Amino acid sequence: MAAMDVRRLRLLFELSRLGSMRAVAETYGLTTSTVSQQVAALARDVGTPLVEPDGRRVRLTPAGRRLADHAVTILAGVDAARADLDPHAEPTGTLRVGGFATAVRASLLPVMAELEETHPAVHVQVHEHEPLEAFTMLAEDQLDLALTYDYNLAPAPLPSTMTSVRLWSTAWGLGVPAAAAADSPVRDLAAWAEHDWIVNSRNTADERAVSTLASLAGFTPRIAHRIDSLDLVEDLVLAGRGIGLLPADRPERPGVRLLELRDPPVVMTAYAVTRLGRERWAPLRLLLDRLAVSAAR
Incomplete structure (x- = not known):
């Protein structure tokens, strides 16, 4: 050879x-x-x-x-x-990043704005994907970086060919109609056993988290709707068509009440995931470092 x-x-x-x-x-x-x-x-x-x-x-x-x-x-x-x-060498290249909307808004967009100022030769292409989709595309080398998430009640195993950086965590609660919430104490999840439940249409993590919560409360949830948009989840809750998990830091919408989940809590953690070895590629290393700094802030 x-x-x-x-x-x-x-x-x-x-x-x-x-x-x-x-x-x-x-x-x-x-x-x-x-x-x-x-x-x-x-x-x-x-x-x-x-x-x-x-x-x-x-x-x-x-x-x-x-x-x-x-x-x-x-x-x-x-x-x-x-x-x-050459200490003056600058990273250059196009990065393909796929991730869920919240992470794109909260983590990626601010970093893209920074890179535009400090490293104009680094370009970021954004693709919106839920974790299952992003993992597949990462494995098939259709993405350089995936922004993914899992729940403490439904941890996602990381393939041996990939490596991740933890970005941030946020608590989630149970979104229910405000009128109905007055009759149900927060601690009594079993009181919601007869309601229809709403889960994500493009990922299984929150359905597994809901199933775990319900199992601990002694019932099997009746999954009626599979929805990707949090706005649409709230629309269904407001219309009395179901209940579902929502981020605790999301502003409460009139008519929708977010019940705190304590025993156990539900916590979602976001990650930046890349193929093992690829994280040493200079533009990707730069982006990962900036995402970690942004998350720490």
């Missing part, structure tokens, strides 16, 4: 991220033909095909995907060495 050219390896890595020769060419100011020739030369260096036709485009072969995964560590090491030798 011939020695691998780092520049060619970087083009293969970008092809694994961006999905097309044209996108790689546009990112690096090259022609599509040049990118294709460099990837072909890398295939000759390693002695195995790295791409194969996929309609009018190409996709990585299994060997190409494995080499792209190795490239994460190799290129991160090269970038780290260059940065160590």
Whole structure:
């Protein structure tokens, strides 16, 4: 096997991220033909095909995907060495971030505004996804970073191929019609056993949390509605169509009362998750560091 050219390896890595020769060419100011020739030369260096036709485009072969995964560590090491030798080197690149709306608003948008001022060569693309969707896309290398969450009553196991940074936690309560809440003490969850319950339509975490809460109170919840929007959850509660979990720091809406859950409490924790090894990529490391600082504030 011939020695691998780092520049060619970087083009293969970008092809694994961006999905097309044209996108790689546009990112690096090259022609599509040049990118294709460099990837072909890398295939000759390693002695195995790295791409194969996929309609009018190409996709990585299994060997190409494995080499792209190795490239994460190799290129991160090269970038780290260059940065160590050149203290003025600036992170540059496009970051694909997928996450749930609350984390995008609370954590990502403020950091994007900071990066626009301090690191204009770092660009962030935002995709709204619930954790189950984001984990899948992260595993398939369709995202560089996922903003996810779980509940203390329904912890989400982290795949061995991924690593996470805890961002923040917030308590959740039970959203119920205000008129009905007057007749039910906060501590008596069983009083709500006969009501319809509302859970998330795109993630299973809150349904598992609700099931755990109900089980501890001695009943099985009747799941009637699966809703993604918190506003729509409140609409259903207000209309007397069901009850569901809502963030405790969310302003109470007239007609909706949020009951505090104490025994046990329900706490949601948000995380920044990336593939193991990818977190050393300079632009992603910068974003993770900024998210952690923002969360600490």
